Every structure is written in structure tokens, then in C-alpha cells.
Amino acid sequence: xxxxxxxxASQTPHLSPAELSYIYTSLSLPNTPIxxxxxxxxxxxxxxxxxxxxPGTNGSARIGFADGxxxxxxxxxxxxxxxxxxxxxxxxxxxxxAQGESLARESSEEKESGGAGEDGTATGQGSWVxxxxxxxxxxxxxxxxxxxxxxxxxxxxxxxxxxSGKGEDGEMAGGLKGRLVINRRWHWRLYIDVLLLSxxxxxxxxxxxxxTHLALLSTKLPKLKSQGxxxxxxxxxxxxxxxxxxxxxxxxxxxxxxxxxxRPPITLLILSAGENIIFDPSREEIAVADSVLAVSITRDSxxxxxxxLSIRTVDPxxxxxxxxxxxxxxxxxxxxxGAAEEASxxxxxxxxxxxxxxxxxxxxxxxxxxxxxxxxxxxxKKGGVGEEVLEGLEGVEVG
Amino acid sequence: MPLDTxxxxxxxxxxxxxxxxxxxxxxxxxxxxxxxxxxxxxxxxGNTAIMCSVHGPAExxxxxxxxxxxxxxxxxxxxxxxxxxxxxxxxxxxRVGGSDRQSSRIATTLRAxxxxxxxxxxxxxxxxxxxxSVLSSxxxxxxxxxxxxxxxxxxxxxxxxxxxxxCTAGMSGSASTPRDPNEDSxxxxxxxxxxxxxxxxFLTVGTTTAVPVGEMALxxxxxxxxxxxxxxxxxxxxxxxxxxxxxxxxxxxxxxxIREVLDGVIKGR
Numbered sequence: 208x209x210x211x212x213x214x215x216a217s218q219t220p221h222l223s224p225a226e227l228s229y230i231y232t233s234l235s236l237p238n239t240p241i242x243x244x245x246x247x248x249x250x251x252x253x254x255x256x257x258x259x260x261x262p263g264t265n266g267s268a269r270i271g272f273a274d275g276x277x278x279x280x281x282x283x284x285x286x287x288x289x290x291x292x293x294x295x296x297x298x299x300x301x302x303x304x305a306q307g308e309s310l311a312r313e314s315s316e317e318k319e320s321g322g323a324g325e326d327g328t329a330t331g332q333g334s335w336v337x338x339x340x341x342x343x344x345x346x347x348x349x350x351x352x353x354x355x356x357x358x359x360x361x362x363x364x365x366x367x368x369x370x371s372g373k374g375e376d377g378e379m380a381g382g383l384k385g386r387l388v389i390n391r392r393w394h395w396r397l398y399i400d401v402l403l404l405s406x407x408x409x410x411x412x413x414x415x416x417x418x419t420h421l422a423l424l425s426t427k428l429p430k431l432k433s434q435g436x437x438x439x440x441x442x443x444x445x446x447x448x449x450x451x452x453x454x455x456x457x458x459x460x461x462x463x464x465x466x467x468x469x470r471p472p473i474t475l476l477i478l479s480a481g482e483n484i485i486f487d488p489s490r491e492e493i494a495v496a497d498s499v500l501a502v503s504i505t506r507d508s509x510x511x512x513x514x515x516l517s518i519r520t521v522d523p524x525x526x527x528x529x530x531x532x533x534x535x536x537x538x539x540x541x542x543x544x545g546a547a548e549e550a551s552x553x554x555x556x557x558x559x560x561x562x563x564x565x566x567x568x569x570x571x572x573x574x575x576x577x578x579x580x581x582x583x584x585x586x587x588k589k590g591g592v593g594e595e596v597l598e599g600l601e602g603v604e605v606g
Numbered sequence: 607m608p609l610d611t612x613x614x615x616x617x618x619x620x621x622x623x624x625x626x627x628x629x630x631x632x633x634x635x636x637x638x639x640x641x642x643x644x645x646x647x648x649x650x651x652g653n654t655a656i657m658c659s660v661h662g663p664a665e666x667x668x669x670x671x672x673x674x675x676x677x678x679x680x681x682x683x684x685x686x687x688x689x690x691x692x693x694x695x696x697x698x699x700x701r702v703g704g705s706d707r708q709s710s711r712i713a714t715t716l717r718a719x720x721x722x723x724x725x726x727x728x729x730x731x732x733x734x735x736x737x738x739s740v741l742s743s744x745x746x747x748x749x750x751x752x753x754x755x756x757x758x759x760x761x762x763x764x765x766x767x768x769x770x771x772x773c774t775a776g777m778s779g780s781a782s783t784p785r786d787p788n789e790d791s792x793x794x795x796x797x798x799x800x801x802x803x804x805x806x807x808f809l810t811v812g813t814t815t816a817v818p819v820g821e822m823a824l825x826x827x828x829x830x831x832x833x834x835x836x837x838x839x840x841x842x843x844x845x846x847x848x849x850x851x852x853x854x855x856x857x858x859x860x861x862x863x864i865r866e867v868l869d870g871v872i873k874g875r
Contacts, residue, residue: 281693
């Protein structure tokens with residue numbers, strides 16, 4: 208049982224079928240969902256955030272939700288030698304010249320197999336970003352932390368934005384992977400360690416994602432002094448360090464805070480109940496969800512809007528809940544066993560197809576195409592939820 | 607390393623970070639930092655920063671399986687979980703599988719110290735679980751963890767006879783030969799930082815105040831002069847036995863100073 212629960216969205220809270228049915232009915236009221244905590248469907252829980260809390264890290268952030276769940280993220284960077292060295296490439300080209308055309312195909316296949324490494328010298332590799340999540344009560348190789356880490360790492364390394372490569376102020380060619388390249392032989396390795404300080408009261412994905420976002424924004428790397436293909440040599444003045452996500456330099460008297468063209472992606476948790484779409488669900492709401500989606504977005508540097516990076520479905524715990532029993536199927540009020548048998552003959556299976564009002568049926572997952580389309584629209588549209596969240600995070604003073 | 611305590615200290619009588627032998631690092635603490643737990647605290651000693659949260663006393667986890675679990679016991683079981691964050695040290699530490707040796711040693715020591723220190727008999731069949739996260743480690747980890755746990759347990763309202771305070775003390779040299787009473791070249795050092803811990807012998811001492819009982823409790827004059835009791839002593843390094851007494855005395859004195867700070871934090875609420 209515990210293994211099953213660990214892999215699903217969060218531990219099922221102890222709610223009776225009647226309660227589940229009640230929450231589901233109020234969440235799926237057409238157009239006007241009523242949430243247990245009185246929020247509107249796009250409203251997030253209040254949170255407090257601070258950055259640069261740990262002087263020993265390259266970047267760090269803490270976010271606490273009002274319900275007391277807190278997360279701390281520390282980012283550390285190390286210089287590392289790029290594994291596929293330049294001489295390996297030379298050898299390959301030499302062998303191609305020596306052995307002629309017949310073997311060229313083979314060597315090109317070999318080149319493809321080592322393709323990731325070769326790309327690495329130019330554009331960086333996803334494996335240079337490592338993420339580990341520490342949740343109290345879970346081992347770090349349990350399904351939940353591993354799945355969460357991968358779900359957040361993937362859009363992070365996958366987002367290639369601002370590829371114009373003009374070297375403009377506040378541009379980041381090749382995305383995060385490109386930023387980690389120092390030169391052909393050296394690169395940065397980024398360790399993102401996420402600590403959840405309390406037991407997860409709800410699915411911790413939004414909390415961890417927002418904290419990681421802020422920590423990455425406050426991450427600084429020492430300024431490179433060496434040039435080109437030299438062994439890297441850095442300025443030891445930390446005040447001269449450069450932000451991992453570059454910022455546009457603004458003069459001090461401009462009233463607006465320095466805006467950033469490139470920002471790390473954020474992942475939002477969204478659930479659907481009936482036709483309704485609900486953002487930042489609490490634990491009770493997840494327990495009755497038809498489906499739970501993790502949507503990653505980032506700012507699109509070319510246009511001013513937002514960009515969708517990924518949508519993942521998260522296994523909702525609602526399928527593990529106990530079904531309710533309709534009054535007509537209930538043995539207890541009927542008194543005699545004979546009547547009960549009769550009743551069970553009349554209503555052959557409890558897991559019948561039809562929905563009965565007020566009787567909880569475990570959700571079987573699945574989401575309508577139209578609902579997904581509406582989710583994407585709500586997140587991405589101008590003045591939509593995604594913009595609201597990113598603007599809220601921009602309000603946090605970084606660095 | 608050109609600058610280490612054993613070479614520079616005899617010349618300057620100042621330690622690497624500029625302290626004298628009997629000075630503590632800056633100690634700051636807060637309690638009730640995490641509303642989701644029964645009690646929580648944040649404590650930093652110099653560059654060592656620790657967050658601690660306490661859950662319970664609560665019914666033990668079901669399905670623990672072990673026969674000696676909390677369910678059948680006459681007193682509360684203290685569970686300690688120590689997590690040293692990957693970003694805590696200077697270099698990012700790689701860990702393979704679960705926990706490392708250092709954090710499990712600290713956890714064992716803390717569990718033993720608090721199991722006997724707290725009034726656990728008041729909570730039969732229950733579990734007090736303590737979760738310690740080390741955010742930044744710069745020496746005296748065990749001592750800082752003890753202080754953080756004490757604060758969190760006070761915040762959780764779990765009764766104990768007195769504050770359990772921890773402190774480290776070391777010697778300013780290897781101290782491997784018997785002490786020469788005529789020529790005392792080595793000084794004891796209080797509250798070691800990480801570079802000092804790595805080169806010098808040190809011990810961690812935890813003390814508590816004895817609660818005055820019986821006739822002692824009535825004696826108003828003696829109430830000021832509280833009696834200190836050593837309730838925990840831990841030493842991993844090698845030192846000649848003639849130095850132990852000095853180190854202990856300095857460590858106990860450090861605990862007294864720490865107690866005043868922790869007292870201030872608790873009463874400041």
C-alpha cells in the first residue's frame with residue numbers, strides 16, 4: 208500500500224466517501240467551483256519568499272506557504288572537465304582519413320552514438336544539471352522525490368530561449384545548458400538541492416518549483432578571467448560575479464527593478480474536476496481530482512508572451528479512494544439478509560456505470576481535450592495565471 | 607596550508623577567525639520558525655546554520671513492525687533524523703543512498719542524549735520525532751544540533767528538567783604528550799570552527815542544570831548558583847589524558863554562556 212501511495216500524487220487524506228463526494232460536487236459546480244478554503248479557482252495560496260539566505264551557496268531561496276510547509280533550495284556550481292575531449296574528435300577524423308570511404312559510414316555511426324557528448328562541447332548537456340530532493344520521511348531514491356526532481360529538471364534543461372546569439376545584454380544563448388559551457392574543455396556542473404522542511408501536506412510540486420525558480424535567479428557564478436580555450440581562471444571578487452540568468456543592466460535612477468529577459472521555467476499544478484479547472488490545489492482537492500496536470504511554462508524572450516514547455520499528467524490519488532455505497536445497495540438499513548440479497552440482485556454491481564448524486568465513485572482519470580485546451584489558454588494568455596505568477600515572483604527582490 | 611591554528615596561535619594568541627581562546631562565535635537563534643510542526647527552531651553559531659523541527663508527542667507510526675516500538679512502551683520514544691544538506695559544506699558532497707556516516711552518528715548521539723534528558727515518562731505509547739536539517743556546516747555540528755533541538759523541544763512544550771546546551775572545546779596543539787605544569791604552551795580553545803576541528807583535538811560536551819529539589823529548592827540564596835551537570839560527552843580525536851580536565855572546564859564554561867543566550871531567546875518570545 209505504501210509503495211502505491213508514494214508513487215501517486217500525495218498520500219490520500221483520510222476522507223470518507225461522503226466527504227469526497229461533497230468536495231467533488233462543490234468543485235465541479237458548473238462555472239463556479241467552491242473550494243474548501245474559499246479561494247477562487249485561479250487563486251494561489253499566500254506565501255512568503257526570500258532569497259540569498261545561505262552565504263555558502265551560489266544561490267539560495269526559501270519559500271513558506273501559509274499552511275507551514277517550507278522549502279529551501281541551495282544551488283552549488285562546480286567547474287568540471289568536459290568528458291569528450293578535443294583529442295577524441297581528432298582521432299576520429301584521422302581514422303576517417305586513413306581508412307577511406309568504406310569505413311566512413313561506420314565512423315559516422317560511431318559519431319552519432321557519441322553524439323550527445325559532441326553536442327556537449329558546443330551546446331552543453333542536460334546531465335550537467337543535477338537535482339536532488341529531500342523530503343522528510345522519504346528516502347532520496349523513493350519514487351516521489353525522484354519523479355519530482357525529474358519533472359522539474361526536464362523543463363529546466365530543455366528550455367532553450369533567446370537563441371538569437373547576438374550577445375545582447377540579458378540574452379542567454381542556448382538556454383541554461385549553453386550558459387554552463389565555459390569552453391570546449393570545461394563546463395560548470397550545477398547541483399540543485401531541494402529541502403522540504405516539513406511533511407508534504409499537499410503535493411509539493413508548486414512549492415518546490417517556485418523555490419527553485421527563485422534560487423536559480425539569485426545564483427551567481429564567478430566572473431571568468433581567462434579567455435578562449437585556456438584553463439578557466441576566475442575573478443576572486445565575489446562582488447564581480449555574474450548572475451547565472453543574465454540581467455539587463457539598468458541605471459540606478461530608473462524606477463523599475465531590473466527586468467530579466469530570460470527566466471527559469473516554473474511548473475504549475477492544475478487539476479480538473481468536471482468542466483472546471485483549478486490552480487494550486489490543496490491536498491483535499493487533489494483527492495477528488497479527475498486529473499492532475501503539471502504544466503511548465505517560461506517567458507518567451509522573442510515575443511513578450513509565455514511559452515509552454517511541457518505538460519505531464521500526475522497520477523491522482525483519487526483512484527485509490529474507497530467508493531461510496533448507495534443507500535439502495537446498503538445492507539444495514541434493509542434489516543434481513545434476504546432483503547439484502549434481493550437488493551444486490553436488483554443492483555448487480557457497486558461499480559456500476561451510472562453516477563448517482565452524492566455517492567462517491569473513484570475517479571478513473573482521463574481528461575477531455577477541450578479541458579486541456581482551456582488549461583493551456585488560461586495559463587498562457589496575456590494577463591493569465593502564468594503571467595500573474597511570474598509577475599509575483601518578479602516582485603521578490605533577488606540578490 | 608600556510609595559516610593554521612597550531613602555527614599562528616602561539617605567536618598571536620589569536621585564532622584563525624580572530625577570536626581569543628575563550629570566545630564563542632556569534633550565536634543567533636529563533637524559535638517557532640515553522641508553523642507546520644509542534645515546535646521548531648533556527649540556530650546559527652558562526653557559519654553553522656541548523657533548522658530543527660519537532661513533531662509530537664504523537665502516536666507512533668503504525669506498521670513500524672519492530673516489537674520494541676512506541677506502541678508498547680511505558681515512555682515516549684525519541685526519534686531523530688539528521689539531514690546534512692548537499693550544499694552545506696564548501697564543496698558539494700555526493701552521497702550514495704540515504705544517509706552518510708556523520709549524520710547518522712549525530713542522530714544517534716542526539717537520540718541518546720534527549721531520550722534520557724526529556725521527561726518521556728509523561729507520554730507513554732508515543733513518539734517524539736525530531737528532524738534536524740544542517741543548512742551550512744562550519745564546525746561544532748553536534749553542539750549546534752543539541753542547542754537547536756533544545757530550543758525546538760522547548761517550543762513544542764515538551765517538559766524537561768533544564769536546558770540541554772552543547773559546546774565544543776579543544777586544545778591549540780596536538781597535545782599528544784603529557785602536560786608539563788611548569789611550561790604551559792598550549793591553550794584550550796572554545797567553540798571550534800571547521801578548520802580548527804580538522805587539525806586539533808576537540809570534545810563536545812553537553813550540560814544541563816540540575817533542578818533544585820527538596821531542601822535545596824527552599825534555599826533562596828542557592829537558587830542563583832545553579833549546579834551544572836554534564837549529561838553528554840563526545841570525543842572523536844586523540845589527546846593525552848592530562849588535558850581532558852582543562853578542555854572539559856572550558857567546554858562547561860562555554861555551555862554556561864550558551865545557556866544564557868538560549869534563555870534570552872526563549873524568554874524573548
